Amino acid sequence: MDKEQIAPHVKDITRALGNKVSEADVERELNSYLTVYRVPLGTAKRSIVKKHGGNPSLLSLGVQKTIIDLTPNEFSVDLLARVVSVNEREIEVEGVTKTILYGIFGDSTATVPFTAWEADAMDVEKGDVVKIQNAYTKEFRGEVQLNLGNRTSVEKESRDALPPYEPPERPPTSVELGNLRGGMSSVSVVGRIVSIESREVDVEGQKKTVFSGLIGDSTGKAQFSAWADFELKENDVVKIDGGYSKTWRGIPQLGFDNRANVEILTDADFPSAEDIMKPSRMWIEEIAERGGAVDATIRGILIDVKEGSGLIFRCPECNRVLRKGTCRIHGEVDGTPDLRVKAVIDDGSAALTAILGKEITEGLLEKSLEDCMDGAKEAMSHEVIRDELADLLVAQPVELRGNVTSDDYGLMMISESAEVLEIDVHEEAQKLLSDLEE
């Protein structure tokens, strides 16, 4: 894209951000996303708006999606795509037999599996180009899936409205694992396999073995999935040419299959698995820029213990948190008690929501779930536990470690550990900043 082509998009982003960021800054950033990281235009625009705290849905220009842009749990997706395959299937819904369609859509960037729940509304065959409006995405086995429901419209377009699908061929770009972003294709990475395991998955009715685990370098770590057996072992240092990345709940993941070139290196200088797994301290702003992180450590002030913290009850069927003894899906049920903290952490650069599960919450309270049940019974209110947590935690400096995912509601850390610190975080942040300025 040249300057002229990029200009309207820079304006669109600046406008979506309420003109709070200069066009020059936006242009520089957009250029780097597009040319250095090779992120698709739509993804780049949304990431930049999100990064500056704006709302990506305010973007208006040229963000008809391409398939490689799709992420799980999008509610209103418009696509122009070619039907790569389409099949019928009968399913039973509440005792009534119904026909649905499933198959694959493709465009020049990628392919995506789809399910159309209203088969009558869609009269298409293999090779057709269709304009889809108001579809939605879900995640299925770590992959994005497109769903066409009763609000979705499908119109046939001329077959030459789209070029035939060809996977993009270009030389791989070297990327450090800490800089991996969703939606990159043809990347080259060097990393150490920290863990690996195999499992069988069902891909369009065929059994396949996928090898997945954690890979890392000195800049970060990422989950990976290898769709072919490269005989990788724990601790191997590997060079992968021709991988790609997808996001899973905002966390970029590395994928590669038998089109990739995988080579095992003997590089004695490469960081050990132990070094890679050491806690990596990150600023929340940095995590937001990356769109999520695997195994990040943050330090900040816990500024709020949100509603839904403390003693909660879950639906025994679906594990959702009950509101007034009622599950959104299963109605009034006999809830299973649980403990958690849903907190807001601010580290001076940005804020995120953190979820602390039962074991961590018990540790912070120095009380078991049973003790909390007794306390709540005595006080005749479940809220006492949340109050106790708020007294204990609000305004305290904390260190949390875990995976951070992101969606339209912002960043969320599922904490694996949490600790109240004895240090002055403000002072520390000041010190870090002045070190940087020196």
Ligand SMILES: [Zn+2]
């Ligand atoms: Zn339920």
